[in-house]
Amino acid sequence: MEITPTIQAEVQTYLKRKSLTMTEFGHTIDLNVGTVSGIVTGNRSMSVHQLDSITAGMNLPPDYFYERYIEECIEECPLNWKKISPFLYRCIELGRLDCLQRVVILLLDNPNYLPSLFEVAENVYQDGYNEAAAYLYKKVAESEKQQHSERLAICQYRLFQIKVGQDRAVNLQAAIEFAPFVDRLDEIEQLDALKDLANVYRSLSMWDKVYEFAHQMGQLGQLQYHLVHNSKRKGTEPRKKLSRPLFVYIVYAELLCANACDAKGNHDQALEHIRGYADLNWVKEQDSDTLYWKRKYQQWAKINTYVNRLMSGDISVLPDYVEHIAAEKEILAELLNVLEVANRYNVDVDHILRRFESQIAAYQESPSSDMYTQQVLTEEYVRFWYKIAKYSLNKGRYTYGFKCLLIAFEKAVTINHVLLIANCFGLFLHFKTNAAPKTQAQFHSIYEEVWEKNDQKDGFLLGGN
Incomplete structure (x- = not known):
């Protein structure tokens, strides 16, 4: 079996190969000669900052020595949070979650490190490192002995916030798992x-x-x-x-x-x-x-x-309603209501749709930044295009109607909205004879993808069920 050289040995080999003295190398990487000498001779422990400086000086990837650093400077030494903490942050910054996990497992043997790991989780969550934060919150939650502690509740809340996105099934499960912890916050x-x-x-x-x-x-x-x-x-x-x-x-x-x-x-x-x-x-x-x-x-x-x-059912207020929404910047929900009135009560709203034509065109791309947008607005975009498709198809405007319906169908599949997927395909089937062959092929192709995806979830049935 090949023996991996230590960090110290690799640095010594590099200095010999490049014919560099420790003083020269120290100047290159902005470390004093005493520090370099201590690291090279093995008489001094090394911080992750010093490791990064040495790695950069050797023109190696920044995380090149990280696995060996864990073995030589963390696993084989008494645990030291002041040394370990900066290393955890660097692992997260560089996407080395495997290294993060190795060190966290060591730390979890001592419950005194839970508050420190929780603090790291909070910091990296604020910085947008959601995958690393989720791992830390999960591990802290699993190790928390006090089931009614606020820290446990915050971990569950953050996991809920991280999980919520465009998949409705995932969102529902996240909400179910988090709800029991709300009153502990x-x-x-x-x-x-x-x-x-x-x-x-x-x-x-x-x-x-x-x-x-x-x-x-x-x-x-x-x-x-x-x-x-x-x-x-x-x-x-x-x-x-x-x-x-x-x-x-x-x-x-x-x-x-x-x-x-x-x-x-x-x-x-x-x-x-x-x-x-x-x-x-x-x-x-x-x-x-x-x-x-x-x-x-x-x-x-x-x-x-x-x-x-x-x-x-009071349609008489529709003109006043339209005048009020005209002064608003964001009118997606309001236009949804106009289309619902049109479809439910067979009202002609062509003049209203023409008035807001530029806003309607912008709704083809939905933003997905915060939690509210991902959950509520994304669905409203789907419902908007479904309703305008229904209105247009009932008016006999088949080309535009199917174009809108295709937008709705694709977005409904993206967010895994079973009801809207069914409604979109049902509306397509209702007007199918008016669709061009290319349009029919597009709808059938998307629906087949949905079927294949869901068919794979229908597995074996165990005895006793």
Whole structure:
């Protein structure tokens, strides 16, 4: 078996091959001769910064010695967090998760390192190293002895945030796994967690769950708002910083509850919730951020009152609704409502679609940055193109209608939305005789990919089930 030379031996060989003295090499890599001498002779331990300097000086890949560094400087020495911590960060920066995992396994033998590993996880999560952060959170959570600790709850929350994306099945599982830990979070962080859970269930059209978590968020938000403005604690700010002003969580809860009620056909109850964020005279803050969100919610309350009436079948408010949305920058949800009215009540909305033609063209590409966008807006893009396809096909505009339907179908497959996939293909079959052969082939090709993907999931059935 070939014996791998030590780092020390490789450096010595390099210096001989290049005819370099330790002083010359030290100048090259910006390390003093004493440090280089100590490392080369094996009389001095080496930090990862020094290792990186030596590796760069030898014109080798930055992680070239990392596996040997673990063996020689970590596994064979007493554990030293001051030395190990910078190495973990470098492993993460360079994508060496295998090296990260080797060291973390060593550290987990001593529970005293859990807080330090958790801190690393939090830092790298903030820096966007999600894969490494997920591994660290998972390991910390598995090693946490106190099942009701806030640290465990935060680990589960971060894992939930990392997992949530465009796949609905993954999102649902992530929400189910995280939900039991919400009430173990700090009460301020609970607000954001409840908001995120409600948004996930909203994207899944699971309206009872949306109402449940939104209602919890609203109650908790009211309690925290009262504590902040209570006469005995007036001016006391929450210990943790929220992503929005505190009052926003209260009114967003009302908005979500209204959405859930409208979706379930409870329009009168929805209207009560809309009134809950229409009157914001109780909000005490007067800073610019607060005033911005107050204007937003009051505008949304006005628009959503129109939506509520439209969904109840009052088409007379459609012109006023269109005039109000014309002043808005983001009108995807509003145009969705216009198309729903058109399809449900057989209303001609050609003039409205022409008016917003430029915005409609931009909706072919959906952004996917934050959690809300990935869950809620991506689905709304699919639903928009499905509804405009349905409207166009019913109007006999087959070329444009099938083009829109193809956009919806492809996006529905991307986010694994079973209902929208079925609706898209069902609409295609309904108008299939009007589709060109090329269009028919495209739809059948996509559907066959869906079938092959799902067919592979249908495995064996074990005895006793």
